[in-house]
Amino acid sequence: MSKQVQVHMALFLVALIYGSNYSIAKEVMPTYVGPFGLIVLRVVSAAIFFGLFSRLITKEKIVGWPDNLRSIACGVTGVAINQLCFFGGLNLTAPINAALLMVISPVSVLIFSTLILKERIGWRKVTGIVIACLGTMLLISSSHNANTTGNWLGDLLIILNATSFGLYLVLVKPLMAKYNAITVVSRIFTVGAILVVPFGFNQVLSPAYTTFPFSIWMAIVFMIVAVTIMAYLLNTWALKYANPSLVGIYIYLQPVLAIAIAVGFGKDVFTVQKGVYALLIFCGVYLVSRTRQNMQPKEQAP
Template sequence: MNKQLQVHGALFLVALIYGSNYSIAKAVMPAYMGPFGLIVIRVVSAALFFGILSRLVVKEKIVGRADNMRAILCGITGIAINQLGFFGGLNLTSPINAALLMVIVPIIVLIFSAILLRERVGMRKVGGIVLACSGAFLLIYTSSGEGTPGNLLGDLLIVLNAASYGLYLVLVKPLMQKYNAFTVVSRIFTVGAVIVIPFGWQQVMVPDYSSFPAEIWWAIAFMVIAVTIIAYLFNTWALRYANPSLVGAYIYLQPLLAIVIAISVGRDVFTLEKALYALLIFAGVYLVSRTRQAVTEE
């Protein structure tokens, strides 16, 4: 198999893993475990894995007060708030709403880059922001109506998750340019684990694990091993060889896979109304990403 096919295979697997996560996580929450309990299991497991990998393979430390403070902020935004917002929101809203709202991450990155890095925002990007935000607003607004599969609070938590992750991508860039990726990820997962444990420890202790059917154990294992570890390793490897536009195309494939999976397993319905809002969001993100390919390099 040549390198090009390997890269496409790795990126598609990552998109499939993330797209599947929306429906698989809904199978566990809240019937078997609360969302914050899942976060503790996932983040602590990842912190241990990447911590051991960093010490045995990389053997590098983040030095200096400024870099350590930045790493702490990355742990807060990229892991703690990001995960608490995502699983808390997904527990309340529908998989399709969550997947569509997550597409606005490049918009959030652009906004924070303009504020923190003072990057120039042209009229095309402004138009993209307006389009994507309009679609996101309409999707959230209609979730408050009766009989809709979405949830207003859940959608807002997903937006908080996207905003936090967008800020993280801006904050982590200098660290990724200075240190090995595993060094940075090990530190931010450790910081995130310290923060999320108080939120979810009680939910970890409450369930009767002996009553869990095999499919729930497989779902939890999928979220820990595939979503957290395998997806990150494959994505990191693929980024070494893939150009930004290719990575971006696979990022936008994630919500499409999430929609197909959610409908096929009967966990959500895709209405014409959602399709129109999705079109606004995708059009806006396209306008922004067309001239900002570096977003997908993070």
């Protein structure tokens, strides 16, 4: 199996996990756990896991002020701001609004890649993003109904989350060229955990955990293991072999997969119209993936 296929498989799995998260998270918050309390459970659990895992497989450390400062910036943008804004926004607005506004992230990736990494923007990449964005907007608007009401503050938080995540994808790319993925992820989650605990400490202590139904515990486990640990690992690994723009474009698959999951559980109906919109999104992903991607990681720094 080629490295390119492996990268696309990893990114597809991430999109599937994130697509599921929109509905699953709403089942847990705010009825059982507040949004910031849920973030603390996720981020602290992931920080402990990655910290122990990194000690088992590598003794590598991030060295030098530039790389250490960049890793802190990744923890701020990729974990703290990203998680606080996403769950705070999703708690206030509807999942359909959150999915729509997340399409801003690949645009921010493209802008930050140009400004920071000096990545060249070609007509094919721009065309792919425009087509995927159009397909996503049409797909989500076709699924919109009177029961999916949004909230302006929640929508604003989702926009901040999408922008922050786009910046994170660009900032973390140089670190992935020099260090092991586990080393990088361990550092950014340590930074993120320190920052999110003050926001969600009280919400972690307040729930009556012994009264939680089994399904809610499974939802929490899914958000910790899959949405937090697996998704970040796969995304970070993919960045060793692909440009941030390709990673960002897979955000457009999230609403497609979210609807597919809903159809599987009998909560939505698949139509030819939705199939056409989904095809637009896949065409956009194809155009971006056909741009020159360096599928070989750079040499490790001595």
